[in-house]
Amino acid sequence: MGRMITLTRPDGGSFDGYLAEAGKDKPCVIVIQEWWGLNDHIKSIADRFEFEGFNALAPDLYHGRITQDADEASHMMNGLDFPGAVHQDIAAARDYLAAINPAVAVMGFCMGGALTIGAAVRLAGFKAAICFYGVPPKAFADPADIKIPFQGHYGTRDDWVTPEVVAGLQADMEKAGNSPEIYSYDADHAFFNKTRPEVYDADAAEQAWMRMMAFLRANL
Numbered sequence: 001m002g003r004m005i006t007l008t009r010p011d012g013g014s015f016d017g018y019l020a021e022a023g024k025d026k027p028c029v030i031v032i033q034e035w036w037g038l039n040d041h042i043k044s045i046a047d048r049f050e051f052e053g054f055n056a057l058a059p060d061l062y063h064g065r066i067t068q069d070a071d072e073a074s075h076m077m078n079g080l081d082f083p084g085a086v087h088q089d090i091a092a093a094r095d096y097l098a099a100i101n102p103a104v105a106v107m108g109f110c111m112g113g114a115l116t117i118g119a120a121v122r123l124a125g126f127k128a129a130i131c132f133y134g135v136p137p138k139a140f141a142d143p144a145d146i147k148i149p150f151q152g153h154y155g156t157r158d159d160w161v162t163p164e165v166v167a168g169l170q171a172d173m174e175k176a177g178n179s180p181e182i183y184s185y186d187a188d189h190a191f192f193n194k195t196r197p198e199v200y201d202a203d204a205a206e207q208a209w210m211r212m213m214a215f216l217r218a219n220l
Helices: 040-052 070-078 082-100 111-122 163-175 202-219
Strands: 003-008 014-020 028-032 055-059 104-109 128-132 150-155 181-185
Touching (some): 003 082, 014 082, 028 040, 028 111, 040 055, 082 104, 104 111, 111 128, 150 163, 150 202, 181 202
Parallel strands (some): 028 055, 028 104, 104 128, 128 150, 150 181
Antiparallel strands (some): 003 014, 014 055
């Protein structure tokens, strides 16, 4: 089981994160939250990474705020300073983990998936990135600018990150010379979230997890 720690941002500010430790000789993963906040579901994913042999750190991008209401979650996401989250909070998480082991990957879900792409584009020091059903505005981060190994997991019934959006992401990355691993599942947005039975797909979630584990072990 993990624990909450306090992290120092490059600007000198502080915030908290959930750390699950596998050991100093183990590779590391940043786990970026959905728009609900750093809730028990995200913490459980960090714990699962620890069980798999990875140090995992989930930064609290909302600085203590959590919700189960979609309207409130949308409001909190829209109020998030995305560049600040990347260049301050996620950068701080990267630096903390790199001091344990320089083999660091970044991954996230939904809003966290978009921020994963943002971090892969805007920050150095990552060995790999994994995105679950998220794509940021190109003005913030263009996936074509990702230079590290990238894996994406998307649902074909997603009406936000649609199959057309995913196809465009893959085409842009390949045109730029990257060779992303893109997987599509006959599933809805947020198919990995077991706390949401209306969209959770156990088979797709397990297949995506196994693919991600193989990808991380090959690149870290």
